[in-house]
Structure formats: C-alpha cells, structure tokens
Amino acid sequence: xxxxxxxxxxxxxxxxxxxxxxxxxxxxxxxxxxxxxxxxxxxxxxxxxxxxxxxxxxxxxxxxxxxxxxxxxxxxxxxxxxxxxxxxxxxxxxxxxxxxxxxxxxxxxxxxxxxxxxxxxxxxxxxxxxxxxxxxxxxxxxxxxxxxxxxxxxxxxxxxxxxxxxxxxxxxxxxxxxxxxxxxxxxxxxxxxxxxxxxxxxxxxxxxxxxxxxxxxxxxxxxxxxxxxxxxxxxxxxxxxxxxxxx
Amino acid sequence: xxxxxxxxxxxxxxxxxxxxxxxxxxxxxxxxxxxxxxxxxxxxxxxxxxxxxxxxxxxxxxxxxxxxxxxxxxxxxxxxxxxxxxxxxxxxxxxxxxxxxxxxxxxxxxxxxxxxxxxxxxxxxxxxxxxxxxxxxxxxxxxxxxxxxxxxxxxxxxxxxxxxxxxxxxxxxxxxxxxxxxxxxxxxxxxxxxxxxxxxxxxxxxxxxxxxxxxxxxxxxxxxxxxxxxxxxxxxxxxxxxxxxxxxxxxxxxxxxxxxxxxxxxxxxxxxxxxxxxxxxxxxxxxxxxxxxxxxxxxxxxxxxxxxxxxxxxxxxxxxxxxxxxxxxxxxxxxxxxxxxxxxxxxxxxxxxxxxxxxxxxxxxxxxxxxxxxxxxxxxxxxxxxxxxxxxxxxxxxxxxxxxxxxxxxxxxxxxxxxxxxxxxxxxxxxxxxxxxxxxxxxxxxxxxxxxxxxxxxxxxxxxxxxxxxxxxxxxxxxxxxxxxxxxxxxxxxxxxxxxxxxxxxxxxxxx
Numbered sequence: 001x002x003x004x005x006x007x008x009x010x011x012x013x014x015x016x017x018x019x020x021x022x023x024x025x026x027x028x029x030x031x032x033x034x035x036x037x038x039x040x041x042x043x044x045x046x047x048x049x050x051x052x053x054x055x056x057x058x059x060x061x062x063x064x065x066x067x068x069x070x071x072x073x074x075x076x077x078x079x080x081x082x083x084x085x086x087x088x089x090x091x092x093x094x095x096x097x098x099x100x101x102x103x104x105x106x107x108x109x110x111x112x113x114x115x116x117x118x119x120x121x122x123x124x125x126x127x128x129x130x131x132x133x134x135x136x137x138x139x140x141x142x143x144x145x146x147x148x149x150x151x152x153x154x155x156x157x158x159x160x161x162x163x164x165x166x167x168x169x170x171x172x173x174x175x176x177x178x179x180x181x182x183x184x185x186x187x188x189x190x191x192x193x194x195x196x197x198x199x200x201x202x203x204x205x206x207x208x209x210x211x212x213x214x215x216x217x218x219x220x221x222x223x224x225x226x227x228x229x230x231x232x233x234x235x236x237x238x239x240x241x242x243x244x245x246x247x
Numbered sequence: 248x249x250x251x252x253x254x255x256x257x258x259x260x261x262x263x264x265x266x267x268x269x270x271x272x273x274x275x276x277x278x279x280x281x282x283x284x285x286x287x288x289x290x291x292x293x294x295x296x297x298x299x300x301x302x303x304x305x306x307x308x309x310x311x312x313x314x315x316x317x318x319x320x321x322x323x324x325x326x327x328x329x330x331x332x333x334x335x336x337x338x339x340x341x342x343x344x345x346x347x348x349x350x351x352x353x354x355x356x357x358x359x360x361x362x363x364x365x366x367x368x369x370x371x372x373x374x375x376x377x378x379x380x381x382x383x384x385x386x387x388x389x390x391x392x393x394x395x396x397x398x399x400x401x402x403x404x405x406x407x408x409x410x411x412x413x414x415x416x417x418x419x420x421x422x423x424x425x426x427x428x429x430x431x432x433x434x435x436x437x438x439x440x441x442x443x444x445x446x447x448x449x450x451x452x453x454x455x456x457x458x459x460x461x462x463x464x465x466x467x468x469x470x471x472x473x474x475x476x477x478x479x480x481x482x483x484x485x486x487x488x489x490x491x492x493x494x495x496x497x498x499x500x501x502x503x504x505x506x507x508x509x510x511x512x513x514x515x516x517x518x519x520x521x522x523x524x525x526x527x528x529x530x531x532x533x534x535x536x537x538x539x540x541x542x543x544x545x546x547x548x549x550x551x552x553x554x555x556x557x558x559x560x561x562x563x564x565x566x567x568x569x570x571x572x573x574x575x576x577x578x579x580x581x582x583x584x585x586x587x588x589x590x591x592x593x594x595x596x597x598x599x600x601x602x603x604x605x606x607x608x609x610x611x612x613x614x615x616x617x618x619x620x621x622x623x624x625x626x627x628x629x630x631x632x633x634x635x636x637x638x639x640x641x642x643x644x645x646x647x648x649x650x651x652x653x654x655x656x657x658x659x660x661x662x663x664x665x666x667x668x669x670x671x672x673x674x675x676x677x678x679x680x681x682x683x684x685x686x687x688x689x690x691x692x693x694x695x696x697x698x699x700x701x702x703x704x705x706x707x708x709x710x711x712x713x714x715x716x717x718x719x720x721x722x723x724x725x726x727x728x729x730x731x732x733x734x735x736x737x738x739x740x741x742x743x744x745x746x747x748x749x750x751x752x753x754x755x756x757x758x759x
Contacts, residue, residue: 045334048334048337048338049337049338050334050337050338068513072340073340075338075339075340076340078338078340080334080335080338082334082335084331085335086327086330086331086332086333086334086335087330087332088268088326088330088332089330090268091264091268095264095267095268098260098264099261099264100335100339102257102260102261102264102341103261103336103339103340103341103346104339104340104341105257105339105340105341106257107257108255108256108257108260111257111260147335
C-alpha cells in the first residue's frame with residue numbers, strides 16, 4: 001500500500017476540515033470527489049506532506065512523513081499539482097520543470113532526460129523555451145502536471161488537474177493518468193465527475209471532512225439509479241450519496 | 248526542444264537557474280547610472296591618492312548599492328510567497344534552507360559582481376592617474392561585507408514578510424537608515440562613544456591618509472566582523488524562516504507545531520541555531536570592540552585589542568622634487584601630479600623675497616597630521632624651509648576640489664607662503680590675519696608675483712590691536728606707494744625693515 005491513513009483528523013481552529021479519515025491505497029488512479037469545503041484539498045495537502053494532521057497515523061510510500069528522514073524520502077517520490085499553481089513568470093517551461101526536478105533531488109545526470117520526457121508527455125515540446133508568462137492557462141496547467149510527474153513519482157497528487165484544459169487535452173490527460181496509475185498511486189481531487197468516470201479505477205466521496213463513499217465508479221453510478229439528480233449517471237450517484245450523507 | 252546536458256552538480260544547476268532568472272541584471276543599467284553620477288564623479292573630484300579615492304566605496308558606493316541590494320534581495324526572498332509556490336516547493340525533498348540559500352546566492356552573486364565591477368572601475372581610474380601606492384583592499388572587504396549584510400537582511404525580510412510591497416519598503420528603509428544615519432542609530436544603542444564607527448560610511452579622510460602613515464585595519468576588521476555577524480545570524484534565521492513566516496503572518500505561537508512540522512530535521516535546525524549564535528556573538532564582539540576605539544597619531548582609529556604595532560610605523564617617504572628655477576620644491580611622490588603647479592606658484596613669489604632674512608631656501612610637503620594633531624604649514628629650520636601640507640594645498644585652496652579657477656588657487660598658495668614669511672616663524676600659513684602694514688606689503692609682493700592681491704579686499708586686517716583701525720583704503724594707498732618703488736628699492740627696504748614689519752611695529756605711514 002502506498003497510502004495508509006488511520007483516523008486522520010485536521011482542524012483549523014474550531015473547523016474540522018478532515019474528520020477521522022481511514023484510507024488505504026495501492027497503485028491505480030483514485031478519484032476524490034466532494035462539494036466545496038468537504039476537505040478534499042486539506043486531505044490532499046496532508047498527503048503532500050505540507051500540512052501535518054492534527055491527529056492520526058499516516059504512512060506514505062511506506063514511510064512516516066512526520067519524521068524528517070521519512071518525509072524527505074517520501075517527497076523524493078512525490079508529485080503534487082496544487083489547485084492554484086504558482087509559477088515564476090520569467091522561467092521558461094524547461095527551466096521551471098528542471099527547477100522542480102532539482103528540488104526533488106533527482107540525480108543531476110538524469111534531470112535533462114526526465115525534463116524532456118515530462119515536457120513531451122504533456123505535449124509542450126513546441127513551447128519548451130517559452131517563458132511561463134507567455135503561456136495560456138491551459139498550457140500553465142500542463143506545465144504544472146509536467147513538474148509533478150518529472151520525477152516519475154510513486155505517489156501523484158493532482159488537485160483539479162484538468163481545470164483549464166480543452167476537451168482534447170483532457171482526453172490526453174486522462175490517458176496519461178491511466179498510464180501513470182499502472183505503476184503509481186494517483187490521487188485526483190476534482191469536481192468533474194466525467195474525469196473520474198473515464199480515468200479512475202476507484203473513487204471516494206467526501207462530505208464535511210468524512211469519507212462517505214468508497215468504491216468503483218460503477219458502484220457510485222449504481223447508487224444513483226432511481227435516486228439523485230444530474231445529467232450523467234455518475235452525477236446522479238454522486239448527488240444520491242451526498243444526500244444520504246447529509247440526511 | 249533542448250535541455251541542458253552539462254553534467255553539473257545539482258546545486259550548481261540550481262544556482263545557474265537562479266543566476267539566469269535573477270532580477271538584478273534588469274536593474275543594472277539604473278545602478279550603473281547612479282554609480283556614475285554619485286560614486287564615480289565624486290571619486291574623480293578627489294586627487295588620485297588611493298586611500299582617498301577608496302573612501303568613496305564606503306561613503307557613496309555602499310549607500311547606493313545598499314538600497315538596490317536590499318530591495319532586490321527582498322524581491323527574490325519574497326518570490327515563493329508572492330508567486331504562491333509555497334505549497335508546491337514545500338512538497339519537494341530539498342531542504343527549504345538549501346532552496347532559499349540557492350536563491351539568496353544567485354542574488355548575492357549578481358550584487359557582489361556588480362559591486363566589484365564598480366570597485367574595479369574606481370580603482371582602474373585611480374591606477375591610471377595615481378603616481379604612488381596601490382589599491383587598498385580593506386575598503387573593498389568592508390563594502391562587500393556591507394552589500395552581503397544588506398542582501399541577507401533584505402532576503403530574510405522577503406521570506407518572512409512576502410508581498411509585493413516588501414521590496415520597495417526594504418529599499419526605502421535602507422535609504423532612510425543611510426540618510427538618517429546608521430552612525431546616529433548605533434550611537435543610540437550604547438552609551439555615547441565610538442559605536443558609530445561601525446557604520447562603513449564615514450567622513451572623507453584627510454587627503455594624505457595612507458601616504459605618510461599606514462592606515463591601521465582595526466576599524467575595517469571590526470566593521471567586517473559586525474556586518475558579517477549580522478549576515479551569518481540572518482542566514483541562520485533563514486533556516487527557521489518557514490517556521491517564522493506563519494508566526495509572523497498570522498498564527499502566533501499556535502502555528503509553532505505546524506512550523507516545526509515543515510522543518511528540515513534536527514541537524515539543520517541545530518546548524519541554524521549555531522549560525523545565529525555565532526553571528527550574534529561576532530556582531531556583539533565587534534560592537535564592544537568599537538567602543539574601545541581611540542584616535543591614533545596619524546589621525547586614524549585604532550582598537551587596542553586588534554591593533555598591530557607594525558601599522559604605527561611611518562611609511563618610508565619617497566619625494567618628487569623640482570628646482571628648475573633654482574628654488575627646490577619637493578612633494579611626496581603620491582602628489583607628484585601637482586608638483587609643477589606648486590613650483591610654478593611658488594617660484595615667482597620666492598623670487599620676490601629671495602635673499603631676505605627668513606626667506607625659504609626650499610619648499611617641502613609634509614604630513615597633514617602628526618601626533619594626532621593637524622600640521623600647519625609654515626617656514627622653519629635653518630636654512631629656512633617652507634613646509635606645506637597636501638591638506639592645505641588641496642582642501643584650503645581648492646587644488647583637489649575641481650575648482651576651475653587656477654589663478655585663485657595659485658594666489659592662495661602664494662599667500663600661504665607670504666603669510667608665513669611676513670608673520671615670521673613659527674606661524675600659521677593660509678589666510679591668517681596680518682596687520683595692516685604686513686597686508687600692504689603682502690599685496691604688493693603678490694601683485695609682483697603675478698597674482699591678484701587677496702588680503703586688502705577681503706578686509707582681513709583685524710590683527711594685533713595696534714593697527715586695527717586701518718581701513719582697506721589706507722592699506723591700498725600704502726600698497727600703491729610701495730608698489731611704485733622699483734623691485735630693488737622694495738627689496739632693500741624689506742631687508743632693513745623686515746624684522747620690524749614682522750614684529751608689527753611698522754605703520755602704514757612708514758611704508759615708503
């Protein structure tokens with residue numbers, strides 16, 4: 001198991017962002033769904049080791065990130081795409097990805113090839129030397145994905161990865177996620193249920209800081225049969241589970 | 248596409264990226280313009296004496312570089328906060344301290360490079376004009392320490408208080424601190440004393456500093472220690488910066504656990520604490536040492552705990568002399584660039600008084616400071632020698648200040664010799680007040696030497712009380728009578744009455 005969470009809590013003042021989450025994840029693409037404020041981003045930030053849990057046990061890639069040595073080892077094999085990608089406008093695409101490859105302590109000799117591969121995987125080869133300030137929002141999103149996968153991560157955390165991508169890029173990216181999920185744990189937090197349906201082998205739904213559903217996309221769809229609202233079957237399953245959780 | 252294929256170490260690759268994408272190069276043209284108008288033009292106005300020219304490094308160059316360095320470093324330090332990459336970089340395995348250090352190093356390298364390039368320009372300009380000595384290195388060390396300290400201060404401010412206004416605020420803060428006076432601020436910290444000497448910005452030294460006496464490095468050592476200590480301590484603080492940032496911004500002590508959770512392990516934290524302790528100790532030691540500073544015999548500062556007796560030895564004097572008109576004029580080799588000017592000024596006036604009792608047989612430049620006191624020009628010795636100082640020649644008469652009126656300088660310098668001659672030894676040179684008769688005679692001798700009389704028109708006739716009632720018109724009338732005499736008649740009268748004239752017993756009416 002690449003991710004083992006046991007009784008994870010995280011509070012901000014009196015607000016419980018994550019309230020007793022237990023989760024075990026192996027390789028594959030794992031979708032994390034939930035309404036705004038459900039605690040998805042907080043959970044993702046804890047998995048990304050930038051936010052320590054208030055309580056509970058956490059093991060990432062077999063290591064305890066609360067210990068400096070374990071945290072460092074975990075981070076070497078971690079890829080993270082935050083919801084709002086910050087970037088340095090004066091860097092070129094290659095420089096930005098190289099910068100993060102270096103920060104992830106990849107062997108220096110492996111960096112150029114890894115950067116080139118990452119750039120190609122997000123289809124930004126033609127813009128490799130472009131300054132980030134000249135890129136569109138969708139291209140910047142792809143740069144963010146490239147920096148997340150440059151180190152061939154064992155645990156890849158993606159917060160709204162397809163926001164800003166056009167339909168063609170979205171299809172390509174789902175294929176990329178599936179490919180990455182063959183050898184790594186990919187956690188995708190998203191509002192777009194079609195992403196989950198197309199790319200995820202497993203899905204969880206969060207509400208008020210708790211996991212209220214965990215299963216395959218097909219199982220989530222089944223929950224919506226005869227219940228829920230939405231245009232797509234998965235959306236109906238999503239709304240049905242949420243309604244049940246709230247009631 | 249192409250990516251870098253050089254097998255550089257990871258740190259070197261990261262540093263190269265920081266250097267390549269640093270903001271400093273964009274500001275270099277502006278910095279160069281400020282450097283030209285402030286530092287280079289000021290240095291150009293100084294005589295080409297190494298120590299004097301090097302003083303612009305602390306007085307001007309560091310001032311302008313500090314504002315830029317502080318602002319640019321704060322800009323670099325606030326990058327992660329401004330660009331909202333904090334979470335992204337926090338998920339990487341490279342220690343935050345190492346990451347910040349690389350960004351700091353990129354900025355510091357550019358700033359130090361620019362600073363050293365500026366020093367090189369000043370020194371090359373001086374080397375092309377100087378006639379003696381070599382470039383002093385301590386002012387460069389002090390300047391580099393100053394730039395480093397301000398850069399680290401600015402960077403730390405940027406890291407702890409990230410925001411778009413941090414950089415301009417730091418730059419303005421450094422300017423205000425410079426203008427309001429770091430010296431004064433330091434003076435407030437401790438009891439009144441010499442703590443202000445820790446500021447690298449000091450008054451320009453006398454023109455022959457480092458020419459006749461070695462400049463003790465004591466003060467420079469203390470300044471480097473003080474600023475280096477600040478830099479080291481704040482560099483250590485950077486190791487805790489990710490912990491300080493949430494404390495500073497919002498959380499207070501409640502954020503402490505989260506701050507430590509973001510830390511880089513006990514070893515790095517221990518190193519940061521050691522660095523902070525060492526930096527504070529160095530700065531505090533320097534502060535304490537500055538309090539013990541005292542003036543030395545050469546007019547500089549010495550700090551007993553650091554002082555080496557070797558620097559008290561006088562520098563072997565090498566003179567440049569000329570005697571083209573039979574009157575020998577000697578200056579220190581460092582000032583040989585004005586030897587011809589001095590000789591050309593003195594020759595005609597010496598010709599007017601040649602053979603008279605007390606008339607100088609030669610003229611010689613001496614040190615401006617001796618035994619901790621300023622040396623006054625005058626005529627002394629047997630045979631009499633007119634001793635003048637570079638400080639008097641330069642500062643008093645404008646030789647070094649770029650005053651384009653060469654005639655005024657010439658007249659002023661001639662007056663200095665005549666003042667000393669007519670007052671009799673030992674007297675002061677320069678525009679000392681003479682009595683009315685002495686003034687009338689001096690005016691005539693100056694006119695005969697080809698210069699404009701200065702004394703009568705400026706009304707400097709107050710004097711010894713006996714003849715103080717004389718008006719400029721009275722002096723002028725007596726001078727006209729005396730000037731009407733032939734040179735030989737004037738010379739003969741002076742030969743007979745010079746002793747009385749010096750004693751102040753000759754009245755205007757007694758002047759033929």
